[in-house]
Structures are given as structure tokens and as C-alpha cells.
Amino acid sequence: MKRIAVDMDEVLADTLAEHIARYNRDHGEAITKADVEGKWLWDIVSMDRHDRLEGYLRSEDFFEDLPVIPDSQRVLRAMAERYEIYIGTSAMEFPNSFGPKYRWLRRHFPFLDPRHFVFCGDKSILKADYLIDDQPRHFLTFAGQGILFTAPHNMGVSGYPRVDNWEQVERMFLLEGGPR
Amino acid sequence: MKRIAVDMDEVLADTLAEHIARYNRDHGEAITKADVEGKWLWDIVSMDRHDRLEGYLRSEDFFEDLPVIPDSQRVLRAMAERYEIYIGTSAMEFPNSFGPKYRWLRRHFPFLDPRHFVFCGDKSILKADYLIDDQPRHFLTFAGQGILFTAPHNMGVSGYPRVDNWEQVERMFLLEGGPR
DSSP: OOEEEEOOBTTTBOHHHHHHHHHHHHHTOOOOGGGGTTSOHHHHSOGGGHHHHHHHHHSTTGGGSOOBOTTHHHHHHHHTTTSEEEEEEEOTTOGGGHHHHHHHHHHHOTTSOGGGEEEESSGGGBOOSEEEESOGGGGGTOSSEEEEEOOGGGTTOOSSOEESSHHHHHIIIIISSSOO | OOEEEEOOBTTTBOHHHHHHHHHHHHHTOOOOGGGGTTSOHHHHSOGGGHHHHHHHHHSTTGGGSOOBOTTHHHHHHHHTTTSEEEEEEEOTTOGGGHHHHHHHHHHHOTTSOGGGEEEESSGGGBOOSEEEESOGGGGGTOSSEEEEEOOGGGTTOOSSOEESSHHHHHIIIIISSSOO
């Protein structure tokens, strides 16, 4: 059975939506996802507010209640019948996120085995056939095949099989048997 | 550069010593490590107290202040010059352990890159050349070479290269260049 590692932030959890919402709320702004196409949120927020941006990610409750990316639950549940699914998330930069991330996964993906949750930093440690992730930097050291999940910041990236949403993941892995 | 994954409980942290100490303190007993040779603590404690044993591991502070296994700091610091060192610890059974384990590693092994800490369940997800672990069950699915670190419960296990302490790890990896 092939093994697929799935990233969490921007792939299962809409971290960016929450980040923008908190920033807009506190600063009276109206940033949208369209504003960060091809960029990071840091690129469009003035330097003197970068500490605030970072602060949201470090706060106790940030990762507790993130929106779920559409269709990810339905598709992953079906995929778990035919693949070994692991969740591989970069958590070591934000130690406050461990508990919230674990609870979030248990709440929204109760059909996944928690022994398959991996909180790591560098994803080269993951032994899997595929890694579905929005951050192409992880593919440079990941030993399997990277699948780029579209997020605003990676719009300009090429060189990897790309999926724009979970319907496309479903097509790739359940109808076509894997990326071509 | 070869990569070595190192388990935490019973290899870097003397979890068993703390477990026995808490049990003895609360129950007026005098269990020693010699009493659990070839066994688990569960095997020598009466069934009606198994919940208590489990409870210690689930408590908020259990993993916060564990004794460090002798020589592990000195040897691991030297090994980090010649190998990629990752810490791979089963944490998903005890979500309360995430924060304490992270802080313990940062406090006692400040020379290790926290991006190389991996909190997982099933260790088959670790992509490494070697895994130093006291639990032989992990070697059944780990893709690299398992190195059994002696703990009371594994005294009767054979079939893997064995190290009794960190001086033997030092000899194996720094003097002999790896297990034979």
C-alpha cells in the first residue's frame, strides 16, 4: 500500500484565512487572499507590524479553531481506504501549536489513526511515497514525489504536479491511481 | 552524511526511574529497576493499580523533569558533528507530553536543531539510516537498521545490535563507524 504524507497548514487547515482575519480585525484593514497571490502575508504588511503577524502564530489559541479546507475530510476518508495516510506538519517552530493541532486533527479527522500524526520540522525525515504540501521547499529534501497544493504564495511555482483543491487530489489518487 | 534517529524515553530520558519513583512514593513500595528485568512495570503491579500507572504518564508534569541518561549529552554532541541526528519520540499516545518533551529536549540538548525533533506514533515514518531505540517493536517496520538500547524490559530480546549505554553508542558510531 502506497503511503501519502499530507501537510496540515494550507492543505487541511485554512491557516491563512485565520491569519488574515486576525490581522484585519486588529488593524482595521481589508486584506484578502487575492492580495497575497505570489507572496507571503509578510510581503504586504509593513515591517513594523511583522512582530504582530508572528505573534498571532505563537498565540495559544491560533491553531485551535482553524477553518477546514473544503472537501478535505470527505476525500481523505476515501483515500484512507486505499493508501496509508500520514499527517506531517511543521510544528517545531511553534511549540504552542502542538496541543491545538492534535485536538484539531482529532476533531475534524476522527477517522485517521493518531499514531500517523507526525509533528516535525524538516520534512526530509518523512518516509512516504508522496507528500501533498503547499510549500515547495519541502520537496527539495523529501525523498518521495512532492505534490504541490495550490496556495496564494505558490502561484508562480512550477516543476511539480499541482492540485488546486481536494477534488483534484481525489481525481489524482482515486481515479487516476497517482500523479502522472 | 548518515542519519541517526534517536528515541527519547529510556534512551535519553530515564522515564522508567521517574515512573517507579512516583509509584513507590504513592504506594509505599520499594520497586527497583532490577525487579522489572525482562518485564514491564505493568507486569509486576497488581491489575487494580494499572490505571494509576497509566495516570502518571498522562499527568501534565510527568515528562517535564525526567533524569537524563548518563553520557547521552556528551556523546550526542560529538555524534552531531559526524551524523545527522534526529530525535524520534512516540508522543501521540500522550498529547500532554508534547510541551514538556519539547522543553526537556531544548533544556538538556540545546545543541540539537529543534527542526530535527519528530513527535510521532508509528516510527515506520522515520526516514533514517539507524534508529537507536529500546523498543524492538519499532524495528519491525523501520526501514533502516535498528540498534537496541538496553532497558530492563528488553533484556531477553536478541536479533539486533545492542548497546548497553552511551559509551557503547560512542564506540559503535564514533570509533567503529557504525554497527557491524
